Amino acid sequence: MAFHSDRELRRAAPAATDSPSGAITADPNVTRRGGLIPVTKPKRREQLTGYLTIAPAFILIIGLTLYPVAYSIWLSLLEKHSFFPQERFVGLENYFYLSKDPEFWTSLWLGVVYSIWTIVFQLILGVAAALLLNQSFVGRGLVRGIVLFPYMIPTIVAVILWKWLLNDMYGIVNYWLLTLGIVRDPVSWLGTDHIMLSTIIMSIWQFFPFVLLSILARLQTIPEALYEAAKMDGASPFRRFVHITLPQIRGILFVVILLRSIWMFTKFDTVWLMGEGAGAGRFIRTLPVYAYMRTLTYYQAGLGAALAVIMFAILVVCTVIYFGLFREEADIG
Amino acid sequence: MNRWRFQQLSNRSFLYVGATLLALLAAFPFLWMVSTSFKPPVEVFAQPPTFIPQDPTWDNFYRLFTTTNFLTYFRNSLIVSGLAVLLTMVVSAFGAYSLTRYQYLGREKIAGLILCTYMFAPIMVVIPFFILVKKVGIENTHFALVLAFTSFCLPFTLWLMRAFFKTIPVQLEEAALVDGAGRVRAVIYVVLPLALPGIIATSIFTFILAWNDYIFTRILITSDELKTLPVGVQDLFHSALIDWGLIMAAGMMITIPALLFFVAVQRYLIRGWGAGAVKG
Numbered sequence: 001m002a003f004h005s006d007r008e009l010r011r012a013a014p015a016a017t018d019s020p021s022g023a024i025t026a027d028p029n030v031t032r033r034g035g036l037i038p039v040t041k042p043k044r045r046e047q048l049t050g051y052l053t054i055a056p057a058f059i060l061i062i063g064l065t066l067y068p069v070a071y072s073i074w075l076s077l078l079e080k081h082s083f084f085p086q087e088r089f090v091g092l093e094n095y096f097y098l099s100k101d102p103e104f105w106t107s108l109w110l111g112v113v114y115s116i117w118t119i120v121f122q123l124i125l126g127v128a129a130a131l132l133l134n135q136s137f138v139g140r141g142l143v144r145g146i147v148l149f150p151y152m153i154p155t156i157v158a159v160i161l162w163k164w165l166l167n168d169m170y171g172i173v174n175y176w177l178l179t180l181g182i183v184r185d186p187v188s189w190l191g192t193d194h195i196m197l198s199t200i201i202m203s204i205w206q207f208f209p210f211v212l213l214s215i216l217a218r219l220q221t222i223p224e225a226l227y228e229a230a231k232m233d234g235a236s237p238f239r240r241f242v243h244i245t246l247p248q249i250r251g252i253l254f255v256v257i258l259l260r261s262i263w264m265f266t267k268f269d270t271v272w273l274m275g276e277g278a279g280a281g282r283f284i285r286t287l288p289v290y291a292y293m294r295t296l297t298y299y300q301a302g303l304g305a306a307l308a309v310i311m312f313a314i315l316v317v318c319t320v321i322y323f324g325l326f327r328e329e330a331d332i333g
Numbered sequence: 334m335n336r337w338r339f340q341q342l343s344n345r346s347f348l349y350v351g352a353t354l355l356a357l358l359a360a361f362p363f364l365w366m367v368s369t370s371f372k373p374p375v376e377v378f379a380q381p382p383t384f385i386p387q388d389p390t391w392d393n394f395y396r397l398f399t400t401t402n403f404l405t406y407f408r409n410s411l412i413v414s415g416l417a418v419l420l421t422m423v424v425s426a427f428g429a430y431s432l433t434r435y436q437y438l439g440r441e442k443i444a445g446l447i448l449c450t451y452m453f454a455p456i457m458v459v460i461p462f463f464i465l466v467k468k469v470g471i472e473n474t475h476f477a478l479v480l481a482f483t484s485f486c487l488p489f490t491l492w493l494m495r496a497f498f499k500t501i502p503v504q505l506e507e508a509a510l511v512d513g514a515g516r517v518r519a520v521i522y523v524v525l526p527l528a529l530p531g532i533i534a535t536s537i538f539t540f541i542l543a544w545n546d547y548i549f550t551r552i553l554i555t556s557d558e559l560k561t562l563p564v565g566v567q568d569l570f571h572s573a574l575i576d577w578g579l580i581m582a583a584g585m586m587i588t589i590p591a592l593l594f595f596v597a598v599q600r601y602l603i604r605g606w607g608a609g610a611v612k613g
Contacts, residue, residue: 050431050435050437053431061484146360266454
């Protein structure tokens, strides 16, 4: 042990682990000074070690993520069976085909509908719940823990749970609706008419905790004094929200909306599993599901890749526009 | 004064009603799953439904373990998630150490590039990944799955570990080096013990992601004896007549490990969240 005494280590340790500034806002000097540790060693050796230690991560990310994504651009120019090795270069033919494919336009539309509704309601529910859980009350810690469950469980479990709750014959939701007299006949929640609605509701339930926790983490850093001052001046709760809370959470809202939009627009497992076996899957065939089906149901890997590329292009364009529209928030976030 | 007290009281009750509703909204589906999993088949379909099983039984669990491949799936899930955590953590610990302790050309660019890949959704990666894996000839192996999980988790674990390493003062290592310890010893005896909470939290996030994954396993694994839980359970669901009691028992068995780990790391969660630890 290189320390003069254990006491010295112990004194230093809490400062390091319990830094109130949290993980991301660590002392910026740390990294800069980090470069100077082996004071006596030559700089080149220092650089080499640096490169060597980052190399495995860098190589894995290049090889397993960036290369596949780049390869999918090439793949989208081929006519290729998903299982057999034959491939033929067809140029942009896959894209031309898709532009005339009604199924593609439908899936794009369904994807947009699904993303917009789920994002809007996740945000409303998530922010409202965060404001609530930022108040102090008995059992707050417990509720904060419970509320995160939906986000932490496997999607497959979330889906079977909701399929059971929404079962048309024996589901508890229909039982309640019938008992309370809200509907006269059992609603076929997973049938063609309602499957989109059911999937949206289920997705909001599954993903609102992400919004909740992100916002809550930020709310906890707003100084209480701001609210006290506003109360003194007689500001109503609503005005306090608009004039104090909202400006403070603008930055994190920007990031949360960006991430949630990307993830909802590309959400595959929830939508696919909700549609599986229900017979009405066609009515929630969003773009990611369609890309999957082209690849693994019709075995047209080229078309599947073209769909993935289109999805990526849409995301890039939307992200650039989004950053342009909310330049101010982007700086805070 | 009285009016003020009344206002205060009604505000409090609103708060408690809201909190209760929120907790119920999040937890009710689980409670219903637990309840269903202990019901005998007749009671599962009983009208009106019973909330507390009248005749609780372990039968659903018994059938799950004896008539299905559940235990195989469970073992596969453990193996694949465990290996993914191991690989991811070793690689990201080295990487994060490099990003916070050494200075070299393009360091910030590399960090930025890694963060960018965080935005790639699985569906965009998995299609080309599948084709490439077939070309290399490692389709339908746990090895391919571990690689896939690692590629999926690495951007955020690296980011998170970097944030944790940043909070450890460099002076501690400098002191160790001055005292004559080598770099390796300084890292093992000084940095790692301090980074342990971060390492544990990051490992568990990785474990939960790998444990919960559906899409990579669905695409990369075809033989039944190699399937992990989410895919295995989905296939149980496919059989002609849905055995809800059995399915709910399976759901419970998948959820428990994830939830246990989740409870264990809950106190690191907010910090990790700030660093962008969660994806999906």
